Amino acid sequence: MPQSSITIAHGNGGRRMRELIRDSFVSRLGNDKLNIGYDSAVLPWSGNVAFTTDTFTVKPIFFNGGDIGKLAVAGTVNDLLVTGATPKYLSLAAVIEEGFLFDDLNRIIDSIAATSREAGVSVVTGDTKVVPKGEADGIFLTTTGIGTIDTPIAERVRPGDAVIITGDIGRHGAAILLAREGHRFASSLASDVAVLSPLFAALEPYRASLRIAHDPTRGGLAQTLHEIIDASGVGIELDEVPVSDAVKSVCEIFGFDALFLACEGRAVMIADAAAADNIVTALRHCPDGANAAVIGHVTAGDRLLLNTGYGVQRQIEQLVDTPLPRIC
Amino acid sequence: MPQSSITIAHGNGGRRMRELIRDSFVSRLGNDKLNIGYDSAVLPWSGNVAFTTDTFTVKPIFFNGGDIGKLAVAGTVNDLLVTGATPKYLSLAAVIEEGFLFDDLNRIIDSIAATSREAGVSVVTGDTKVVPKGEADGIFLTTTGIGTIDTPIAERVRPGDAVIITGDIGRHGAAILLAREGHRFASSLASDVAVLSPLFAALEPYRASLRIAHDPTRGGLAQTLHEIIDASGVGIELDEVPVSDAVKSVCEIFGFDALFLACEGRAVMIADAAAADNIVTALRHCPDGANAAVIGHVTAGDRLLLNTGYGVQRQIEQLVDTPLPRIC
Numbered sequence: 001m002p003q004s005s006i007t008i009a010h011g012n013g014g015r016r017m018r019e020l021i022r023d024s025f026v027s028r029l030g031n032d033k034l035n036i037g038y039d040s041a042v043l044p045w046s047g048n049v050a051f052t053t054d055t056f057t058v059k060p061i062f063f064n065g066g067d068i069g070k071l072a073v074a075g076t077v078n079d080l081l082v083t084g085a086t087p088k089y090l091s092l093a094a095v096i097e098e099g100f101l102f103d104d105l106n107r108i109i110d111s112i113a114a115t116s117r118e119a120g121v122s123v124v125t126g127d128t129k130v131v132p133k134g135e136a137d138g139i140f141l142t143t144t145g146i147g148t149i150d151t152p153i154a155e156r157v158r159p160g161d162a163v164i165i166t167g168d169i170g171r172h173g174a175a176i177l178l179a180r181e182g183h184r185f186a187s188s189l190a191s192d193v194a195v196l197s198p199l200f201a202a203l204e205p206y207r208a209s210l211r212i213a214h215d216p217t218r219g220g221l222a223q224t225l226h227e228i229i230d231a232s233g234v235g236i237e238l239d240e241v242p243v244s245d246a247v248k249s250v251c252e253i254f255g256f257d258a259l260f261l262a263c264e265g266r267a268v269m270i271a272d273a274a275a276a277d278n279i280v281t282a283l284r285h286c287p288d289g290a291n292a293a294v295i296g297h298v299t300a301g302d303r304l305l306l307n308t309g310y311g312v313q314r315q316i317e318q319l320v321d322t323p324l325p326r327i328c
Numbered sequence: 329m330p331q332s333s334i335t336i337a338h339g340n341g342g343r344r345m346r347e348l349i350r351d352s353f354v355s356r357l358g359n360d361k362l363n364i365g366y367d368s369a370v371l372p373w374s375g376n377v378a379f380t381t382d383t384f385t386v387k388p389i390f391f392n393g394g395d396i397g398k399l400a401v402a403g404t405v406n407d408l409l410v411t412g413a414t415p416k417y418l419s420l421a422a423v424i425e426e427g428f429l430f431d432d433l434n435r436i437i438d439s440i441a442a443t444s445r446e447a448g449v450s451v452v453t454g455d456t457k458v459v460p461k462g463e464a465d466g467i468f469l470t471t472t473g474i475g476t477i478d479t480p481i482a483e484r485v486r487p488g489d490a491v492i493i494t495g496d497i498g499r500h501g502a503a504i505l506l507a508r509e510g511h512r513f514a515s516s517l518a519s520d521v522a523v524l525s526p527l528f529a530a531l532e533p534y535r536a537s538l539r540i541a542h543d544p545t546r547g548g549l550a551q552t553l554h555e556i557i558d559a560s561g562v563g564i565e566l567d568e569v570p571v572s573d574a575v576k577s578v579c580e581i582f583g584f585d586a587l588f589l590a591c592e593g594r595a596v597m598i599a600d601a602a603a604a605d606n607i608v609t610a611l612r613h614c615p616d617g618a619n620a621a622v623i624g625h626v627t628a629g630d631r632l633l634l635n636t637g638y639g640v641q642r643q644i645e646q647l648v649d650t651p652l653p654r655i656c
Contacts, residue, residue, distance in 0.1 A: 007649075013547025013590075014647025018555075037559045039407035039542060040380035040473075042480050045373065052368035053419035053472055054455045057463075079367035091381035093470045095423070127382045127470075131654060135385075135465040142421045142455075144381055144472035145368075152370050214367060219341025227346075231365045262341075319342025321335075326459060 006100045011130030024102065025092075025126060028109045029116070033089070033124040041124035043089055046148070050085030052076060053144040059326040061108065061138055063179040065171070065190030068141055069111035071264055071328060074195045075217065076145040077119040081200045082213040082267055084154070085147035087119055092126040093142040098133040108139065119195040121145070155211040157232040162276035163296040164269045166199050166289050167192065168242040169221050173261030174250040176327045181254075189246040192288075194265030199289050202282045209275035213267050217328055219319050222259035224268055225304050226318045235301025237313075242291045259306075260319055262327050270298060334428045339458025352430065353420075353454060356437045357444070361417070361452040369452035371417055374476070378413030380404060381472040387654040389436065389466055391507040393499070393518030396469055397439035399592060399656060402523045403545065404473040405447040409528045410541040410595055412482070413475035415447055420454040421470040426461040436467065447523040449473065483539040485560040490604035491624040492597045494527050494617050495520065496570040497549050501589030502578040504655045509582075517574040520616075522593030527617050530610045537603035541595050545656055547647050550587035552596055553632050554646045563629025565641075570619045587634075588647055590655050598626060 009016040021036060033041050054075045061068040073090065080087040092112065096105065116123055171192040178189060196215065203210065212232075216224040225236050243251075243258045251258050265288060271279055276294050283289035299305075304316040337344040349364060361369050382403045389396040401418065408415040420440065424433065444451055499520040506517060524543065531538065540560075544552040553564050571579075571586045579586050593616060599607055604622050611617035627633075632644040 008651040009647075009649045011546075012647055012650055013545070013551050014650065016648060017546075037555070038411055038480070038482060040378040040411035040413060040475070040477075042411065042413075042477055042482075043377040043379055045375065045377045047373065049371040049373045049377065049417075049474065050368040051371055051417060051419060051474060052453050053421045053470070055421040055423055055457045055470060057423060057457045057459050059463075083366055083368035083370065085368060085370075089377075089379060091379060091472050093381045093383040093472075095383055095385060095468055125380050129383045129385045129468075129654075129656075131385050131465065134462075135387075135654075136468070137459065137463040140423055140457075140464070140468065142381070142383060142470035142472075144419050144421075144470075146377065146379060146474060147368070149368075149370055152366070154366060154370075217341070218339075218345075223341050227365070319337075319340055320344060321337045322340055322342065323336040326457075326463075328457075 004102055006096050006098060006130055008098055008130055008132060011128065021128060024106055024109055028113045029123040031122045033122055048149050050080050050083050050147045050149040052079040053142065055140060055142040056328055057140050057326050058176065058328050059137065060179050063191055064175050066193040067108055067111050068139065069108035070115045071193050072141040072143040073112055073115035073119060074193050074264060075328065076143040077121060078196045078215040080145050080147040081196045082215050084152045085149040087121045087145055087147040089124045089146050090121050091144045092123050095129050095131060095136050095140040097136045097138055098130060100139055115195060119197050153210050153213050157211045157228060157234055157270050157298055159234060159298050159300040160273055161211055161270050161298040162273045162294050163236060164271055164276060164279055165293060165295050166267045166283050167291045168244045169263050169266060170243060170247040170258035170261030172264040173220065173327050174247045177250055177254055192263055192265035194288050196267055198286045199267065199283055202286050203279065206275050206279050209272040211270040213269040216263050216266060216268050218262055220260040220262055221268060222304060222316050223319050228270065229302065229304060235299035235303050236296055237299050238296035238306045241295045242293055259316060332430055334424050334426060334458055336426050336458055336460060339456065349456060352434055352437055356441045357451040359450045361450055376477050378408050378411050378475045378477040380407040381470065383468060383470040384656055385468050385654050386504065386656055387465065388507050391519055392503050394521040395436055395439050396467065397436035398443045399521050400469040400471045401440055401443035401447060402521050402592060403656060404471040405449060406524045406543040408473050408475040409524045410543050412480045413477040415449045415473055415475040417474050418449050418451045419472045420451050423457050423459060423464050423468040425464045425466055426458060428467055443523060447525050481538050481541050485539045485556060485562055485598050485626055487562060487626050487628045488601055489539055489598045489626040490601045490622050491564060492599055492604060492607055493621060493623050494595045494611050495619045496572045497591050497594060498571060498575045498586035498589030500592040501548065501655050502575045505578055505582055520591055520593035522616050524595055526614045527595065527611055530614050531607065534603050534607050537600040539598040541597040544591050544594060544596050546590055548588040548590055549596060550632060550644050551647050556598065557630065557632060563627035563631050564624055565627050566624035566634045569623045570621055587644060
């Protein structure tokens with residue numbers, strides 16, 4: 001009788017582990033580079049390498065709009081894209097708690113396979129560890145990505161530059177908060193988790209006008225902008241930032257600021273102001289860029305300020321001790 | 329007052345997380361490629377890429393002969409080496425349980441830094457997640473490695489080929505078993521965890537004679553040989569395999585077979601029999617190769633057999649349901 005859940009023996013290096021890898025992982029992710037007979041994948045390559053890694057511990061693992069598998073692929077692919085790379089290959093390492101259901105595992109791997117296809121990447125190497133019940137919470141995934149890179153998006157940011165967001169913010173963080181509180185799938189609010197590949201393809205003609213790009217995940221838009229401020233010695237003034245009504249409601253109920261809620265399918269960019277309108281127009285032609293907008297500009301200051309209307313400015317401080325566990 | 333342990337806020341994407349990354353990770357691992365201002369490392373490259381990943385969940389995290397940090401670097405570097413690659417760069421992703429001590433974290437990162445120097449690799453990108461107390465056990469590390477590769481060690485294995493081990497087996501598994509049972513540091517038995525770089529450098533003149541190489545980690549030597557048998561459609565006959573007296577004692581006490589105990593600093597190779605003596609001599613000139621030996625040969629059969637003396641052969645089956653949790 002086939003087992004319905006993962007046992008410690010699935011991590012012992014023996015036959016059960018090989019069956020797990022063959023039946024759950026390779027059968028879903030298989031491609032001509034994924035050869036489990038060797039300890040490393042060997043990949044033809046030309047050009048420089050962009051390299052990034054991310055662990056995903058989101059709770060719950062299934063949420064409105066996605067799951068930990070989709071998140072793991074999108075998160076790592078997006079880190080490559082915002083650096084200016086073309087994502088090529090992923091590795092996938094899983095820590096699985098004893099007792100985890102095969103049905104859930106296979107559903108997650110199906111999601112990894114689908115999102116990888118969408119992003120044009122292949123999972124070519126991996127690892128699976130099983131830990132005893134109580135020593136991890138369900139499943140943690142680590143995806144590491146490599147991509148080819150010609151010119152990184154790494155220009156000096158200048159006062160007057162435009163700040164552009166590719167869509168409304170905070171959906172992922174808000175969807176996870178709702179799911180945690182038991183409103184799982186009850187709301188129309190879905191995570192924005194998505195690969196940014198179509199948006200970056202649309203931006204190709206404007207690459208030379210982009211100074212820097214980031215995906216505002218943990219810490220949200222505000223924290224991402226603070227990092228740019230600190231790294232570049234500039235200030236940023238924000239005007240209106242697109243936030244859906246559903247996210248606004250969640251923020252009111254739970255007392256969060258949407259500026260700090262994670263996005264998992266957005267990019268924030270600093271660009272030459274002269275190209276800003278063209279960039280926004282190009283983004284809006286993409287399904288995931290319909291709400292793209294210029295949301296502010298770089299200043300000579302050193303603070304993050306939000307124009308709240310009628311000439312009033314609110315200073316947005318960095319996150320310090322706010323606990324926001326396991327949104328990604 | 330500086331905090332002595334990790335809090336949930338160290339994973340929120342905000343200032344505490346940046347302090348953690350700067351003060352614990354970057355200060356110890358820093359190099360000119362590790363730029364935390366970008367979402368991917370950008371690496372000059374020529375040639376093809378070898379790519380491998382491994383998660384480490386070993387318990388306890390400090391053991392006689394090493395710690396989870398040394399293990400995480402050696403494990404991934406060794407997977408590149410046995411494929412025939414030159415290890416270059418690592419990524420490091422950590423899942424840390426709330427309450428984990430900074431002293432322990434910093435000691436682990438020091439060990440990662442030291443082992444990376446030894447292996448000639450740099451940690452160039454990373455990620456840190458903090459999960460609430462009880463949702464992980466201390467710390468889990470995922471290292472992913474990339475290396476340059478010209479010709480993979482991936483020749484067809486043939487009957488008559490020699491089976492070579494670079495040293496005595498089972499020390500890592502035995503050391504972890506002892507540490508688990510509370511004999512921590514009491515025994516002279518130390519893990520063999522080590523980077524295989526010096527051994528593979530010594531093998532360079534004999535590369536063309538190597539058919540295949542693996543590091544016999546989870547499942548030990550026997551399971552690794554079973555994978556070769558399955559992949560190559562051959563059999564293997566083993567003669568005497570080097571096992572230290574300390575490991576033999578642990579096996580007797582706990583009822584394990586040393587053939588299935590993990591090594592973390594050994595390689596097993598299948599090589600042209602004509603080159604076997606030269607290979608063993610070259611290995612023995614290395615400190616970690618003093619006990620290198622030809623331990624058997626490839627046959628036309630399909631089983632793993634151990635010659636136990638006086639013409640008696642014992643068949644060694646694959647691991648199936650043996651639980652061997654968290655040795656790596």
